[in-house]
Amino acid sequence: PGGGGALFLPTVSPTDPNRVLVACDMTGAYISDNAGQSWRMFNLRGRVRFFAFDPHDASVIYAASVGLWRSADAGRTWQLAYPNPKSITGIARANDHAGESLMTNGQSSGQITALGIDPSNSRALYAALRMGDSNQIQFSPDGGASWQVAASSPGIVHTISIDPHSDNVYAAGDNFIVARRKGSWQNSPVSQTASPLIAFAASFPTSGDPLFYAATQTSVLVSQDAIHWTPLSLPGSSAKIRTIAGSPTDANVLYVSYSDLEEGLPGFKKKF
Numbered sequence: 001p002g003g004g005g006a007l008f009l010p011t012v013s014p015t016d017p018n019r020v021l022v023a024c025d026m027t028g029a030y031i032s033d034n035a036g037q038s039w040r041m042f043n044l045r046g047r048v049r050f051f052a053f054d055p056h057d058a059s060v061i062y063a064a065s066v067g068l069w070r071s072a073d074a075g076r077t078w079q080l081a082y083p084n085p086k087s088i089t090g091i092a093r094a095n096d097h098a099g100e101s102l103m104t105n106g107q108s109s110g111q112i113t114a115l116g117i118d119p120s121n122s123r124a125l126y127a128a129l130r131m132g133d134s135n136q137i138q139f140s141p142d143g144g145a146s147w148q149v150a151a152s153s154p155g156i157v158h159t160i161s162i163d164p165h166s167d168n169v170y171a172a173g174d175n176f177i178v179a180r181r182k183g184s185w186q187n188s189p190v191s192q193t194a195s196p197l198i199a200f201a202a203s204f205p206t207s208g209d210p211l212f213y214a215a216t217q218t219s220v221l222v223s224q225d226a227i228h229w230t231p232l233s234l235p236g237s238s239a240k241i242r243t244i245a246g247s248p249t250d251a252n253v254l255y256v257s258y259s260d261l262e263e264g265l266p267g268f269k270k271k272f
Helices: none
Strands: 007-012 020-024 028-032 040-043 050-053 061-064 068-071 079-082 088-093 100-104 111-117 125-131 134-140 148-152 157-162 169-173 176-181 184-189 199-203 211-215 220-223 230-232 240-246 254-259
Touching: 007 050, 050 111, 061 111, 079 125, 079 134, 111 169, 125 157, 125 169, 134 157, 134 169, 148 176, 157 199, 169 199, 211 240, 220 254
Parallel strands: 111 157, 199 240
Antiparallel strands: 007 020, 020 028, 028 040, 050 061, 061 068, 068 079, 088 100, 111 125, 125 134, 134 148, 157 169, 169 176, 176 184, 199 211, 211 220, 220 230, 240 254
16 A cells, blocks of 8 residues: 555454555554455554454454544444544644644543453453653543543553453553452563563463563563563563464464564674
């Protein structure tokens, strides 16, 4: 697809592999229903920061830009899921790109930085909200029609994972995991490394205990409880970790994207 700029966030539906979304840095976003053979552009009033698919209904899609948007018809039309459209009192364009931010009651509505959709009940949503210097985990029981504060967060959350076999929720930030276990929220600092966490992945197998992975720019960590972490080593040296992803079916399988990994003897090293 075109757009005059770079393309980001290729996101494939887990229930329909022909449905693909990408975001452009020139505000527009694109959707394909035939595995990328053709594309249709749509605009959500700002650059999209992430997409999320309903795990059961391929027609339901979420996208975060100036707010959290929801489509129930495979991206043909979109409605604001956060903030409530009735609460919007104005639109601010504060930067030199005329980028929009929504105002509610005369102040910024904040920014949704992460979204988790409950695999066992896709109407149940957990969203990370940044509003000024405050960070919260918000919960919606009805697909974004209403929201309530579930917990506070010590910082910006970039990933939310939900265990489909329990009511446990894990929200990861740069150096912390905010987790709800047995109905109680707790903050667990990740202090094994001075580097910020750039990625977090959780695997919840149908049998056996869950497994958690986290990555900094220089290392990968593994945990059985998202509290105590053990570092893992890639082969070679000097690798710069870009992101990680856990297998949805096997908790022992992890994928790691990296650059600048060196292998070989001194003077004969190869860089990958």
